[in-house]
Amino acid sequence: MTSVLSVLFAAGFLASGPVQTALLVGGGAAVVSAAVGVFTVIRGQSFAGHALADISSAGGALSFLIGLNPMLGFLGMAAIGAGGMELVGVRRMRGRDLATGVVFGVGLALAALFLYLDTTSTSTTGATVTVMFGSMFAIAPATALYAAAAGLVALVVVATFYRPLLLSSVNEELAAVQGVRVGLMGLLYSLVLALAVSLSAITVGAVLSTALLIGPAATALRVAKRPGPATLLAAGIGLAATWLGILLAYDSYTWTPGHGWPVSFFIVALVMAAYLLARPATAGRAAALPLDPGRAGTGA
Amino acid sequence: MFSGFMVHTWIAVSVVAVVAGAVGLFVVIRDSAFAAHTLPLGAFPGAAAANLLGINPFFGLLAFAGLGVFGIGRLRQGTRRDVITALTLVTLLGLGALLLSLTTQYSSEIYALLFGQVLGVSSGDLGLVAALGAVVVALTAWLYRPLLLSSVSPELAEAQGVSSQRMEILFLSLVALATVLTLPVVGALLVFSLMVGPPAAARLLAVRPSYAVLLSVCIALPTAWAAVALSYVTSWPVGFFIGTLSAAAYGLGSAWAAWRRRQSQRAAATELI
Amino acid sequence: MTVRQGPPQAAVAPALTVAAVSVRLGGREILRNVDFALGPGEFTGLIGSNGAGKTTLLRTILGFQSPTRGTVQVAGGSGARRRGPVGYVPQKIHLDPDLPMRARDLVALGLDGNRLGLPLPSPANRRLVEEMLTAVDAQAFADERVGHLSGGEQQRVLIAHALIRRPSLLLLDEPLANLDVRSASEVVGVLARLAREHRIAVLLSAHDMNPLLEVMDRVIYLADGRAAVGSVDEVVRGDVLSELYGHHVDVIRVHGRILVVVAPADHTGDPSEHAALVPPEPRSPR
Numbered sequence: 001m002t003s004v005l006s007v008l009f010a011a012g013f014l015a016s017g018p019v020q021t022a023l024l025v026g027g028g029a030a031v032v033s034a035a036v037g038v039f040t041v042i043r044g045q046s047f048a049g050h051a052l053a054d055i056s057s058a059g060g061a062l063s064f065l066i067g068l069n070p071m072l073g074f075l076g077m078a079a080i081g082a083g084g085m086e087l088v089g090v091r092r093m094r095g096r097d098l099a100t101g102v103v104f105g106v107g108l109a110l111a112a113l114f115l116y117l118d119t120t121s122t123s124t125t126g127a128t129v130t131v132m133f134g135s136m137f138a139i140a141p142a143t144a145l146y147a148a149a150a151g152l153v154a155l156v157v158v159a160t161f162y163r164p165l166l167l168s169s170v171n172e173e174l175a176a177v178q179g180v181r182v183g184l185m186g187l188l189y190s191l192v193l194a195l196a197v198s199l200s201a202i203t204v205g206a207v208l209s210t211a212l213l214i215g216p217a218a219t220a221l222r223v224a225k226r227p228g229p230a231t232l233l234a235a236g237i238g239l240a241a242t243w244l245g246i247l248l249a250y251d252s253y254t255w256t257p258g259h260g261w262p263v264s265f266f267i268v269a270l271v272m273a274a275y276l277l278a279r280p281a282t283a284g285r286a287a288a289l290p291l292d293p294g295r296a297g298t299g300a
Numbered sequence: 301m302f303s304g305f306m307v308h309t310w311i312a313v314s315v316v317a318v319v320a321g322a323v324g325l326f327v328v329i330r331d332s333a334f335a336a337h338t339l340p341l342g343a344f345p346g347a348a349a350a351n352l353l354g355i356n357p358f359f360g361l362l363a364f365a366g367l368g369v370f371g372i373g374r375l376r377q378g379t380r381r382d383v384i385t386a387l388t389l390v391t392l393l394g395l396g397a398l399l400l401s402l403t404t405q406y407s408s409e410i411y412a413l414l415f416g417q418v419l420g421v422s423s424g425d426l427g428l429v430a431a432l433g434a435v436v437v438a439l440t441a442w443l444y445r446p447l448l449l450s451s452v453s454p455e456l457a458e459a460q461g462v463s464s465q466r467m468e469i470l471f472l473s474l475v476a477l478a479t480v481l482t483l484p485v486v487g488a489l490l491v492f493s494l495m496v497g498p499p500a501a502a503r504l505l506a507v508r509p510s511y512a513v514l515l516s517v518c519i520a521l522p523t524a525w526a527a528v529a530l531s532y533v534t535s536w537p538v539g540f541f542i543g544t545l546s547a548a549a550y551g552l553g554s555a556w557a558a559w560r561r562r563q564s565q566r567a568a569a570t571e572l573i
Numbered sequence: 574m575t576v577r578q579g580p581p582q583a584a585v586a587p588a589l590t591v592a593a594v595s596v597r598l599g600g601r602e603i604l605r606n607v608d609f610a611l612g613p614g615e616f617t618g619l620i621g622s623n624g625a626g627k628t629t630l631l632r633t634i635l636g637f638q639s640p641t642r643g644t645v646q647v648a649g650g651s652g653a654r655r656r657g658p659v660g661y662v663p664q665k666i667h668l669d670p671d672l673p674m675r676a677r678d679l680v681a682l683g684l685d686g687n688r689l690g691l692p693l694p695s696p697a698n699r700r701l702v703e704e705m706l707t708a709v710d711a712q713a714f715a716d717e718r719v720g721h722l723s724g725g726e727q728q729r730v731l732i733a734h735a736l737i738r739r740p741s742l743l744l745l746d747e748p749l750a751n752l753d754v755r756s757a758s759e760v761v762g763v764l765a766r767l768a769r770e771h772r773i774a775v776l777l778s779a780h781d782m783n784p785l786l787e788v789m790d791r792v793i794y795l796a797d798g799r800a801a802v803g804s805v806d807e808v809v810r811g812d813v814l815s816e817l818y819g820h821h822v823d824v825i826r827v828h829g830r831i832l833v834v835v836a837p838a839d840h841t842g843d844p845s846e847h848a849a850l851v852p853p854e855p856r857s858p859r
Contacts, residue, residue: 105493239478268394
């Protein structure tokens with residue numbers, strides 16, 4: 001028995017400081033992302049979610065430049081990006097991808113600039129890879145603290161406003177009729193999205209945070225019929241994939257000595273595996289959500 | 301700015317702008333900005349894969365872009381379009397994370413792939429870029445009418461025997477090809493800016509589809525040229541200027557269109573008096 | 574179920590023959606033994622409430638859907654996808670206001686929307702487009718963006734798009750659904766004129782037959798997948814529709830308008846009991 005465990009859990013796994021931080025922050029990021037992801041998928045805003053994550057990378061890059069904590073950098077930029085997208089009209093059905101795309105372009109342009117300045121003015125090399133693909137095992141204690149706060153705020157907001165958020169995500173008019181402040185819900189959604197995106201940017205990187213946002217949520221929504229169980233299931237899938245991914249990444253140092261495989265790869269692989277397993281199982285079932293809100297649908 | 305290696309860049313970037321402008325108009329009409337973002341970003345790990353295998357990065361890019369087309373186009377099966385695009389993207393990027401960790405590529409090379417570099421095209425590549433560009437433009441012209449019809453309404457297209465599923469795959473393939481040829485200069489992350497900003501402006505300003513395509517190219521060209529010039533002068537990344545100038549092009553275009561609309565409304569109002 | 578086909582027609586090949594067609598989808602029988610023929614130039618209303626099977630029938634005629642039983646024949650040819658003889662105006666086409674396409678361009682695509690290759694300017698095509706635009710009274714807005722046109726104007730453009738290849742049969746799926754009364758009557762007027770002038774058989778689906786009363790030659794009344802075919806006076810009657818629906822149906826005529834009232838499922842009233850307002854049914858054939 002101990003030999004099996006020792007194969008699964010390479011030496012010193014749970015005792016390692018960085019691993020403990022990773023499990024905590026990564027786990028938190030996964031749970032928050034999965035919950036917010038369910039709303040994102042329902043609203044049909046996967047592109048905006050991904051765009052926001054990439055935009056936040058400009059903040060991450062900036063934080064390297066000015067010596068700010070990366071968590072704050074990601075978060076600040078995500079907030080600005082969310083505001084920008086609201087301004088350009090991301091909630092309108094038609095043409096929303098265009099609005100997202102334009103703001104996105106500007107955000108990425110800034111990321112390009114800041115990362116370039118990082119390499120020329122500071123001595124940080126590899127800022128690009130860190131910002132884009134994350135640094136799960138290199139989370140500083142200060143960052144972990146900010147992350148914990150962010151995660152807590154996000155979870156409290158989601159739990160408190162769950163039903164009005166859900167209703168306004170499904171249909172704004174139905175929500176308004178019941179007295180839900182749709183504008184406020186939109187703002188709250190942007191807030192928790194920014195929090196989720198920055199949390200996962202720290203762990204798996206800006207570019208891959210979409211995996212934690214959309215993957216578990218998409219899987220859960222195929223399997224579960226009601227939003228409540230879907231949210232819990234999504235959080236469960238995200239958490240399992242993250243923890244297992246961290247474990248495998250740690251173990252991989254022993255497979256190819258001295259050089260481990262990136263944790264973000266394992267997490268994405270596990271998230272996608274869960275999705276692909278759910279697909280044939282639910283293939284016959286009609287889609288739980290409308291296929292293409294507001295678009296005639298190319299090749300639907 | 302206009303000597304030696306830079307000549308290659310000017311030619312390459314012009315080809316890039318023409319292709320992005322032409323294909324981009326369909327991206328905008330079909331509301332497919334997410335696909336236009338996913339295909340280049342998903343293709344970028346292909347360069348790492350090619351590096352590992354010791355082959356020309358173009359083939360790696362092409363292969364991964366092809367996987368992207370397969371993911372977005374064929375795996376729909378009852379899933380929402382934006383969800384499947386997101387999942388295709390993260391799958392390819394997850395693979396990319398692994399491949400990158402296995403390669404010996406420097407951070408600066410990765411940066412160049414993501415954000416572009418002015419001297420990104422060698423004289424050898426230039427021939428390939430020009431040829432590929434010509435192919436993409438020719439294909440777009442060849443498919444023009446059915447593509448246009450299925451973009452306006454898949455049902456009207458089906459009524460004339462045009463399969464909208466097949467058109468979607470062909471369209472995605474066009475974007476994939478456009479992506480592969482524009483990526484080395486403009487960068488994986490900013491390619492789509494050029495395929496979204498200028499065409500979006502053109503569509504507001506031109507009423508006829510053929511004029512819209514031409515205008516889109518005419519806006520994309522100076523955008524790309526200015527980006528290269530500014531990048532050369534400041535040493536800042538090309539991608540930065542592509543992203544900001546494309547957004548500016550869209551902003552200016554939509555402001556002008558709004559002004560024109562107000563003018564004609566005012567004219568109509570004074571006629572009534 | 575066919576109720577008296579009306580006066581016997583001259584020996585002309587029908588534009589459309591639907592022979593004992595049944596369509597089963599997702600375990601349900603959407604259409605059951607639908608049988609009728611349309612002559613050239615005939616204007617036929619396909620009437621039924623939502624879910625009655627109208628769209629399925631149209632899609633089956635177009636070849637998008639294969640019938641489980643029976644056959645569809647269009648003006649000589651039969652089988653799968655039509656490429657010429659059938660014009661089609663689909664139900665809901667969303668046209669983006671920013672779409673760079675004039676009404677004229679959309680009509681032109683009706684001619685060659687499926688042709689590959691670089692489109693070369695053709696004066697012959699331009700003339701045809703101009704003719705079609707005139708035929709549907711769309712010259713006033715021919716150069717406007719299609720996305721900016723009103724519902725009625727868009728419908729006329731779509732009709733021009735569908736008719737430019739001179740089909741012998743035109744199908745329209747609920748074209749009047751979102752139109753105000755005036756636009757609806759304009760569209761119906763245009764259709765009736767074109768049907769007469771160019772001998773095009775028109776099959777138009779609707780859930781309200783009143784806008785069509787003046788122009789319909791015959792009606793195909795669909796309920797629960799079964800069809801009753803004949804003139805309005807022959808089909809739109811309490812006894813005929815009661816049999817079609819399988820429960821009590823009243824037909825009320827007031828001020829030249831027809832109202833079909835389907836009694837609730839548990840109503841066991843005897844068939845001779847009618848609503849108070851109903852005047853005696855007209856007995857004479859049209």
